Amino acid sequence: MAIEHLLYLSAFLFSIGLVIIITKRNAIMMLLGIELMLNAANLNLVAFGYDGKIEGQVFALFVVIVAVCEAAVGMAIVLRVYHYYTTSVPDDISNLKEQR
Amino acid sequence: MNLKDIIHYFFLLLAALAAVGILMAKNVLHAALSLIICLLSIAGIFVLLHAELLAVTQIMVYAGGVVILMIFGVMLSSRVANKPLNVETARKIPGFITGAGLLFIIVYALTTTSFSLHPNSSTPASNNVREIGFQLMSSYVAPLEIAGILLLISLIGAAVTASFLIKK
Known part of the structure; x- marks a missing residue:
């Protein structure tokens, strides 16, 4: 098993995540794409720490923690926006404040 | 090619296919389930890379926490809006050009670089x-x-x- 193949997979997952974020018109799908990109970065960190070094794994652990925080707050905001605008299409939401 | 390599490439292929599945999914629920498959196969790759703690964290936190949170979010938001969960796509051509360009740049950088890592000295x-x-x-x-x-x-x-x- 070669490290390069893991790096290719990581690049592929990162690109797919970027395409999901750009093309899908739904806030929850965008959160899924962000999770995919974070995991691709994690895969890189672990792959480079394969030869006995654990710094990459420790860093990946902190990436997971921050990703969880981001997902929780992101879902709360998406639910709130959905409740107020009754849409989860980010392109349709252009008002920050209630119009009078 | 021994059994470990076969399992390794199986997980590699499964992760890539699940990622394509997220991209192709019309339904948010199907996309979340594809994400679970992708994250679990990445956890399998972590086990094969001797990152057991990270693999268990990945399964507990992502597959057990984040994706369930998202499925709950999908169900709650569909109840509020009373609309089907189908997702429209927009900006297809710019999105694919950006993604393919990024992939090309990274793959070009990877093919022109030589990594002096020794996988067997772990x-x-x-x-x-x-x-x-x-x-x-x-x-x-x-x-x-x-x-x-x-x-x-x-x-x-x-x-x-x-x-x-x-x-x-």
Whole structure:
């Protein structure tokens, strides 16, 4: 098993995540794409720490923690926006404040 | 090619196919389930890379926490709007050009670089978890505490942000 193949997979997952974020018109799908990109970065960190070094794994652990925080707050905001605008299409939401 | 390599490439292929599945999914629920498959196969790759602690964290946190959170979010939001969960796509051509361009740049950089890593010189698997525990409590204790505070803050923030739904 070669490290390069893991790096290719990581690049592929990162690109797919970027395409999901750009093309899908739904806030929850965008959160899924962000999770995919974070995991691709994690895969890189672990792959480079394969030869006995654990710094990459420790860093990946902190990436997971921050990703969880981001997902929780992101879902709360998406639910709130959905409740107020009754849409989860980010392109349709252009008002920050209630119009009078 | 031994059994370990076969399992390794199986997980590699499964992760890539699941990622394509997320991209192709019309339904948010199907996309979340594809994400579970992708994250579990990445956890399998982590086990084969002797990152057992990270693999277990991945399964517990992502597959057990984040994706369930998202499925709950999907169900709650569909109940509010009373609309089907189908997702429209937009900006297809710019999106695919951007993604293909990024992939091309990274793959070009990877093919022109030689990595002097030696996969067979890895430490025994049993040492890794113990070593990470020692490192987290000695060298990385400040980031660990800050991460704990960040988790607490984001937990309270998410609860307060979502609890306005109940009050109304």
